[in-house]
Amino acid sequence: MLPEYIVFGLTGIGLFVIGLRAALVQAAALARILAINVAGTGIFLVFVTLAYRGHDAAPDPVPHALVLTGIVVAVSATALALALVRRLPATPGEDGDD
Amino acid sequence: MIDSLIDKDWVEALWLILDFALAVLLLGLAAAAVGTRDLRRGIALFIAFGLLVALVWARLRAPDLALAEAAIGAGVSGALLLAALRDVPPSGLPSVGARGLPLWLLNLGSVTLAVLLGWALLLALAGSDGIRLADLALANLEHSGVSNPVTAVLLNYRAYDTFLELGVVLAAVLGVLALGPARRSVRPAGPVLNSLIRLLLPLLIVTGGYLLWIGATAPGGAFQAGAMLAAAAVLLRLGGDATAGLPGAVGQRWLLALGIAVFAAVGLGVSTGGGAFLAYPHDWAGVLILLIEAAAMLMIACALALAYLGGRPAGWTIGDREGG
Amino acid sequence: MLDAVGLALIGTGLVFFAAGSIGLLRLPDLHSRLHALTKADNLGLGLLAVGVAFLAGDLLIAVKLLLLWLLVLAASAASAHLIARHARLRGQGR
Numbered sequence: 001m002l003p004e005y006i007v008f009g010l011t012g013i014g015l016f017v018i019g020l021r022a023a024l025v026q027a028a029a030l031a032r033i034l035a036i037n038v039a040g041t042g043i044f045l046v047f048v049t050l051a052y053r054g055h056d057a058a059p060d061p062v063p064h065a066l067v068l069t070g071i072v073v074a075v076s077a078t079a080l081a082l083a084l085v086r087r088l089p090a091t092p093g094e095d096g097d098d
Numbered sequence: 099m100i101d102s103l104i105d106k107d108w109v110e111a112l113w114l115i116l117d118f119a120l121a122v123l124l125l126g127l128a129a130a131a132v133g134t135r136d137l138r139r140g141i142a143l144f145i146a147f148g149l150l151v152a153l154v155w156a157r158l159r160a161p162d163l164a165l166a167e168a169a170i171g172a173g174v175s176g177a178l179l180l181a182a183l184r185d186v187p188p189s190g191l192p193s194v195g196a197r198g199l200p201l202w203l204l205n206l207g208s209v210t211l212a213v214l215l216g217w218a219l220l221l222a223l224a225g226s227d228g229i230r231l232a233d234l235a236l237a238n239l240e241h242s243g244v245s246n247p248v249t250a251v252l253l254n255y256r257a258y259d260t261f262l263e264l265g266v267v268l269a270a271v272l273g274v275l276a277l278g279p280a281r282r283s284v285r286p287a288g289p290v291l292n293s294l295i296r297l298l299l300p301l302l303i304v305t306g307g308y309l310l311w312i313g314a315t316a317p318g319g320a321f322q323a324g325a326m327l328a329a330a331a332v333l334l335r336l337g338g339d340a341t342a343g344l345p346g347a348v349g350q351r352w353l354l355a356l357g358i359a360v361f362a363a364v365g366l367g368v369s370t371g372g373g374a375f376l377a378y379p380h381d382w383a384g385v386l387i388l389l390i391e392a393a394a395m396l397m398i399a400c401a402l403a404l405a406y407l408g409g410r411p412a413g414w415t416i417g418d419r420e421g422g
Numbered sequence: 423m424l425d426a427v428g429l430a431l432i433g434t435g436l437v438f439f440a441a442g443s444i445g446l447l448r449l450p451d452l453h454s455r456l457h458a459l460t461k462a463d464n465l466g467l468g469l470l471a472v473g474v475a476f477l478a479g480d481l482l483i484a485v486k487l488l489l490l491w492l493l494v495l496a497a498s499a500a501s502a503h504l505i506a507r508h509a510r511l512r513g514q515g516r
Contacts, residue, residue, distance in 0.1 A: 001223055001224065003114055003117070004117060004158070005223050006220070006223075007114075007117045007118060007121050008117065008121065008154070008158065009216075009219050009220075009223070010121075010216050010219070011121040011124055011125060013212055013215045013216050013219060014125050014128075014212060015124065015125065015128050016215070017208050017209075017211055017212040017215070018125070018128050018129055018132060019128065019132060020208070020211070021204060021205070021208040022132035022133065024199070024204055025201070025204060026132070028137060030137055030179065030182060030183060030186070031132070031137060031140060033179070034131065034132060034137075034140060034141065034144050034179060035132045037144070037171075037175060038128045038131065038132055038144070038147070041128075041147075041148075041151055041171070042128075044151075044163075045124075045151075045154065046219065048154075048155060048158050048160050048163060049158060051158070051160065051232075052158045052159060053232075055113070058159075058232075058236065058247070059158070059159045059160060059232070060231065060232035060235070061232065061235050061236070061247035061248045061250070061251045062231045062232065062235055062251055062255075062256075064160050064162055064163055064248045064251070065248050065251035065252045065256060065259075066259075067160075067163055068162060068163060068166055068248065068252065068319075068321060069252070069259055069260065069263045071163070071166050071167060071170050071171055071321075072166075072170065072263060072267060072321050072398070073263060073266050073267075074171075074175075075170050075171070075174055075175050075178070075402070075405075076266055076267045076269075076270035076271070076401070076405070077270060078175055078178060078179075079178055079270055079271070079274055079402075079405030079406075080270040080273045080274055080405075082178055082179070082181075082182040082408070083273065083274040083277045083278075083405075083408055083409065084273075084277065085182060085186070086182060086185050086186065086277075086278075086408060087277055087278060288504075288507065290500050290503045290504065290507075291500065291504060293500075294496065294497065294500040297496060298497075301493070
């Protein structure tokens with residue numbers, strides 16, 4: 001097993017958990033969207049790590065294509081979420097309802 | 099080159115040190131970006147995080163992803179977040195706060211989840227038999243019409259995925275457009291920003307075209323190229339152009355439909371010859387892929403630019419109501 | 423020989439980057455931080471680019487690196503100006 005699998009694989013899982021926890025803890029909608037993006041990047045990192053095959057070998061292109069799709073879908077979802085947040089009524093000082 | 103100057107074990111050790119440094123920086127930046135109470139600071143850290151992720155993709159030999167991450171993950175996402183922050187003053191941010199769960203339980207759950215996932219990953223790696231789609235993907239590369247394996251996967255082997263992905267992009271941008279008119283506040287830029295824009299704009303457009311063309315044989319492709327054009331649109335908007343260089347409402351509709359329309363037309367067209375949907379004839383694969391990618395690039399650029407505007411630009415009408 | 427020159431240039435460039443980063447962290451106000459960042463980092467990047475060009479040993483790559491460096495110079499000068507102007511308009515000389 002390549003050492004990169006352990007280093008970056010576990011980092012990816014760490015990013016996912018950091019993002020997920022923040023998405024649950026943060027109050028501001030914008031901060032939650034940002035946190036979900038961090039969590040998604042963690043998942044991408046696990047994929048790309050598994051595609052890696054060493055310094056001199058060509059990596060697996062299939063996970064790369066999946067992650068490329070994922071990056072574009074993530075930015076689309078972020079754009080829609082931000083457009084929705086803009087239209088949410090601001091309720092400072094108290095928790096808004098879902 | 100440099101490798102010959104140093105002993106092989108040392109090279110391995112240096113790589114490992116670099117990897118550890120990258121991993122620690124990634125985790126630290128992510129924690130700082132989501133942990134800060136100051137959202138502006140959080141977004142700035144998130145953009146830095148995105149650039150670092152691009153560096154990690156380059157390290158893991160995924161240059162296609164490095165380009166896309168730098169342009170889309172860090173660039174466009176960062177621009178979208180900053181624009182959203184400017185709309186809503188931080189004190190007036192809608193809070194959809196966490197209720198119910200005590201913090202210690204959440205922290206315990208997070209640590210448990212991390213340990214479980216890490217354990218599962220290590221088990222999966224140890225039990226992996228090494229058979230991968232990569233061999234199949236690389237072996238059929240000469241039949242795919244392109245020589246960049248990532249482009250071959252995206253637009254030939256798994257073209258369905260990419261087709262549906264454009265559908266997701268279209269659905270998201272339709273949602274943005276349906277939610278209301280675009281942001282208004284447009285300030286004309288100062289002379290310094292204007293001359294920077296004048297310098298960057300042609301470079302971005304040329305780079306977009308270059309990435310589209312080179313995507314067949316080297317890192318690049320429709321998504322990276324579309325992101326370059328979208329970056330040009332964001333710059334134009336920052337310079338005071340209210341429509342971000344987009345054509346009128348009718349033109350925008352055509353651009354948005356173009357990606358999916360060309361994809362579907364090519365898919366159906368090749369199936370009339372007796373093949374399956376999107377199974378390109380061998381001799382035409384390269385040309386058809388370039389055609390689809392050119393349309394997808396224009397669509398993605400238009401969609402991302404509209405997303406940055408945050409709603410319908412002036413000139414859109416939905417039903418009998420004015421958009422702008 | 424060329425490799426050694428390249429590595430020396432890269433090492434020198436890294437020293438400037440370190441100086442710029444220390445300046446960013448330690449200097450008291452926004453304007454002097456910007457000063458440290460733009461001056462030191464641009465020079466560091468230039469040295470790094472020349473060093474990498476020596477390592478690559480290819481004229482085409484060297485020209486590309488030079489063009490990239492000029493682009494970064496223009497972008498960093500403009501963004502430093504924008505940040506400083508924004509800070510002054512907001513009245514935060516901090």
